[in-house]
Amino acid sequence: MTAKIFIDGEHGTTGLQIRSRLADRKDIELISVPTERRKEKAARAECLNAADIAILCLPDDAARESVSLIENDTTRVIDASTAHRVADGWVYGFPELDRQQGRAIAEARRVANPGCWPQGPIALLRPLVSAGLLPADFPVTVNGITGYSGGGRTMIEDYEAKGEDAPEFLLYGLSLSHKHLPELRQYANLARDPLMQPAVGNFAQGMVAAVPLQLGHLDRVPKGEELHAAIADHYAGLEESVLEVAPLEALERSPEIEPERYNGTNTMRLHVFVNDTRAQALLIAVYDNLGKGASGAAVQNLDLMLGDMA
Template structure:
């Protein structure tokens, strides 16, 4: 059996990565809309409603419009935009967070793919709250760096221009007003009482991401050492292919360094726990286009179709 798949927004970085991963699959028939009609609502509606799975790789408003075009109840939508991530009628596409997340993805016709920064943050904070290690009122914060591939076509062109302004040669802090678009889901999914403090940086490398959540141990709901928290996270994600808790080292890694592009091209996420008896850092490392976007979307598709979740992904 071949599943008909339409990618609405194939020209963007997320859509192109999904297309590349599906192009050689014998069980997938990719539906390609003519270039001159890709923004025509009537034509898009025809493709969406004749598909088994439609990926939305679009800005929020365009994604909302695309959903409004659905008239076929059997069409299953996977939305990579921000538009539906906190909508209770949509499954949140991070199955490793718990069996309830996995089951909802399996059964749903509407799945929202997590944001890239949110994926790193959620992989750390959700189990901390779920296991009772940290309360929902803990004042979480996160520092994060990302490659420029997630910044959109215009930004990518600037970064890859040999004559670019030298300011693009250094990490650049942004969303300084504490209003980043991922904050809504970062608060809602783990049920936090307030939005975390969040400082993201876009950096002059193509792909990769680090998201670090620092913790004061005396602010947690019990007495924990860094090793104890590591072991609890390791157990939480035991037997998970897409989230891997790395061996404990108080320095994080053997040499005390962790590169943000360490998992470039991969579709899984790694968690590192480090620190001392007073303060701890937990860091998620991922490819912002892998587990942070396209890889997560394809993982969800595989689950929805009852396939091996790793199919066509780089593990």
């Protein structure tokens, strides 16, 4: 069966990337709003209701509107916005979350695609909280850097217009209320909001997310080997996983910790660096903010849902 796929918002950054990834597929039919009707809500509604799966690449309010336009019980949805990531009735589109998540996504009618920033920290922290190596109320800090495509069309246009005059390193989220905090807290199984300090670099895409851990105040301080083993064991044998866990090594620096290393792929590679004497650890995820962080994740979820339809 050829599934009908509608990308609502196909001309935005994520939508264009998804369409590119799907362009040569023979198992799907991409349907689109005719150019002359692009501003018509009725035209979008027709495509939404004609699709087997609709992928929403829209701002939050527009994504909610699109869901409200679906009048049947057959169109399934993958929402790439923030609108439904912690909403009741929506399955979180991170197949690596646990051993049941891939099946839950495959069977779901409504899937919320994860944000780029939360995915790496969730991938690093959830196994440690689940294994009891970190308490749920551990004071978590997240920092890192992403390409300017993570800021959407406005930031892309701004950076490309400034060229070499664009900032090489730009901190943001200084209000300490990043919109991805609710999803990071919920799916990492944390009992308190993390402190998140993101930055943008003068490159188009790719990212590094880091979680530094001060372990010395814990009643029982886990060793680096335990942290690494818990993360590796969590992802071992997951058929739906695109995550890789790097070996536990004592390194001063590594060429693998480079934001653009996995651009154009759906790979996420996790690293654990430790100093057991100091009771400190540094957890790092490297991935493409437009790959596993956005469009790649959407296609991964789409394939799971299509598999359930086959």
